[in-house]
Amino acid sequence: MNIRSITKNSFVSGVVLAFLIALISKGLAIFLPQLGGATIAILLGIVLGNSIGHQDRFDRGTKFAESKLLEISVVLLGATVTFQTVAEMGVKGAVFIVLLMTGTIMFTYIVGKALGFNQSMALMMAGGNAVCGSSAIASIAPVIGAKDEEKGQIITLVNLLGTVMMLTLPFIGLALFGDGLIAKSALLGGTLQSVGQVVAGASLLNEEVVQFAMLFKILRILLLVVVVFVFEKWASRSSRSLDTTAAAQPKKKKSLPWYVTGFLIVCIINSVFHIPTLVSESAHFVSGWCEVTALAAIGLRLNLKKFLKEGPKFMIYGLSVGAFQTIGAVLLIFLLLKG
Template identity: 65%
Template sequence: MLQKRSGRVFPGLILSILVAMLAKAIALYLPQLGGATLAILLGILLGNTFFTQNFLQTGTKFAESRLLEFSVVLLGISVTFQTIASLGIQGVLFIACMMGATIYFTYKVGQKIGFNQTTALLMAGGNAVCGSSAIASIAPSIRAKEEEKGQIITLVNLQGTVMMLTLPFIAQALFGDHLIAKSALLGGTLQSVGQVVAGASLLNEDVVAFAMLFKIMRIMCLVLIVFIFSQMVPATTSTTLSTKKKSPLPWYVLGFLIVCIINSFFPFPDKIVSSGKWISNWFETTALAAIGLRLNLRRFLQEGSKFLIYGASVGVFQTILAVILIYFLF
């Protein structure tokens, strides 16, 4: 059984590694772009032209999810309580305001445009918390249909990809060398962990670490968001909701926090820190290559103008709100 599963994972995983290696090689000649950016761009190009075969999907999905999760855990090697404390109360207020306003705006706009309640809630949760992971966690609690879930996952990924490729340049232009401001813009708006890592990688390693702190604060609110949304559905649909235990924090967030706690009390030797960063970087680049390989541009175009308008309006709102809050709070 294990051998059979490994056989399914192997082709897509190897392809992701090869694309990551190619991106790293090209980055030697184009250092201004960097391996992370090139990995996702090459992935998008190759995944929509030469490598569209279904048998690659299991391996690219593994690379996208598992390798990126391990990369996030390893980020904890270079983070301590002092690092987290540097965000201050302003960081907590920033995330609280961003999440609350994003949920309210997305939900109301969705209903104004003509989407039903479950679709609007999925979109709100995906943008406010952590993209596809949040959507997958929220969907059972509000009894969303598989079609609705798939459409919103597709839309959020498209929206996040566009923001991932544009926000780093906006951050650099507006905030220059202000590390916390740039990190807040990326970590407070981008939808998935992969998009935060990819976008921040366009700037530097410090932005990756701090942007992930803002992102993790959002992810830690997932259980609360699932509970609140489950109470918002009409009684006729909520009475048969599953009584399963609410979704816990993703394992990689707990892993990151555990590594961070250890590092705060018993600092890791420099050799372990440098090795951890190196491994994390390769995991990250491979995962980003897989994200690109899995991005189906044809499917995005098929979603229609109504979905695209919805995604664009939410993305613009998040960006403008984040910039305003950053100027006031940081």
């Protein structure tokens, strides 16, 4: 068997291609910090995937990178958060996050269904925006039976929406709240989709905002397990109500994905024993690379023609959700946190 045959029949080529895109994206992010490596990776992936990268020999590798690397990223994320975060934020901060997340999920789901998106896409959009972007979508997708193509489309939409919000919310916060540290931090940490977007957006203001915004963001991440559990029950109940022909057949009970369970276990260990800083930082570093590589693979596998065909509908959906999150966060901040 020659080298060409081995390459063609393995997933090495696809993984390497996704990693190279991630490497280039990380490098470009140094000069374009406002975009960030994650957004650049998915955009580069889309360009290459719909041109020279759309070849069968990359398929197995990009599929592996898209799913498994994102799963690993979710587990390692647990090493960067602790339950003590809730105490640092206070009761009002926790109430703010729970109310905003609940409102975002309900609004996003209702609007998604009204625009003609199926239940899986509406739930992934809801979870991705309410919790933590790509990681949340990766955790939700298997328990609700979402297709890979649907997952890729929603991850792309959430990342693009997050980039727009990351570039605008810091200035909205500055205009509305001035020197109000907690208010500005809550706006960014309570709405922006990914950890990277929170850090990048808050960095446009100052280091203090970065620290406090991450407190709000971490609580959203801690609630990932709850959201996945609720969505699994939600999807199961809907499928049972629609499936009248198989009513007599008992269905196998689903469990949480291994990586969501892994995230919770690592988070508990970190909360009880406090993982050393070196280990926590290393986990964050590896998690970041896994996520960017996975996003590059998602871009490579996205059918751009089909995505653009739904362009106006996706744009309306994204802007509606972003507007609701922003307005909802501002109102809740004035009610609960600004005093």
